[in-house]
Amino acid sequence: MSCCSHCPSPDAGPGGPAQRRVLWAALAINAAMFVVEVAAGLAAGSASLQADALDFLGDAANYGVSLAVVGLAIGLRARAAQLKGLTMAAFGLWVIGAAAWHGLHGTLPAAGTMGVVGALALAANAASFALLWAYRDGDANMRSAWICTRNDVVGNVAVMLAALGVFGTGTGWPDVIVAGIMAALALQGAAVVLRQANAELRAAKRDLSSRPRRSGRLEYRPKA
Ligand SMILES: [Zn+2]
Numbered sequence: 001m002s003c004c005s006h007c008p009s010p011d012a013g014p015g016g017p018a019q020r021r022v023l024w025a026a027l028a029i030n031a032a033m034f035v036v037e038v039a040a041g042l043a044a045g046s047a048s049l050q051a052d053a054l055d056f057l058g059d060a061a062n063y064g065v066s067l068a069v070v071g072l073a074i075g076l077r078a079r080a081a082q083l084k085g086l087t088m089a090a091f092g093l094w095v096i097g098a099a100a101w102h103g104l105h106g107t108l109p110a111a112g113t114m115g116v117v118g119a120l121a122l123a124a125n126a127a128s129f130a131l132l133w134a135y136r137d138g139d140a141n142m143r144s145a146w147i148c149t150r151n152d153v154v155g156n157v158a159v160m161l162a163a164l165g166v167f168g169t170g171t172g173w174p175d176v177i178v179a180g181i182m183a184a185l186a187l188q189g190a191a192v193v194l195r196q197a198n199a200e201l202r203a204a205k206r207d208l209s210s211r212p213r214r215s216g217r218l219e220y221r222p223k224a
Pocket of ligand 1: 058059149
């Protein structure tokens with residue numbers, strides 16, 4: 001669920017062209033599923049689909065960061081993490097708002113769409129995991145990718161269970177409850193990301209002020 005918020009991205013240094021292709025593919029899958037789930041969530045009136053989309057957003061951001069800033073100064077990575085944390089927090093608040101709106105208005109989400117898109121999300125997560133597994137680079141990376149995928153699957157299954165609950169009860173409450181829990185976990189994850197990014201930024205500043213310039217071109221410079 002909120003795995004993407006604090007799992008390290010499965011990169012290990014600069015990586016070869018094959019590993020970069022895999023990261024691009026994983027980025028494409030996760031970005032596409034983010035769009036699909038947001039659109040389907042709006043169309044079906046389902047807040048839990050939108051909450052599940054949060055995870056794809058976070059994972060896509062992780063792969064994007066891996067591709068863009070691998071090997072750059074820690075300050076830049078921390079800035080990227082900060083941006084990601086803020087984006088996820090904003091989106092998490094939006095999902096909580098959507099869940100509250102649906103709860104207050106007693107809307108009935110389209111259970112069929114929820115179930116189908118939840119299953120599609122499960123397939124997408126399985127596909128990303130298979131890609132990363134084939135190009136795994138060390139046990140530690142694989143372990144984090146595995147934990148992330150496991151948590152992603154929990155989220156996808158929660159959406160499918162919500163669909164079943166909506167279908168069974170004829171009310172939107174299962175959708176609202178699942179969305180609320182997932183969005184709260186995502187907000188918690190965003191807070192962890194932001195705390196960590198802030199700590200890294202502080203450390204980078206200390207590092208720069210206590211040492212002479214390093215030889216990197218893309219060095220982080222704190223604002224005076
Ligand atoms: Zn994830």
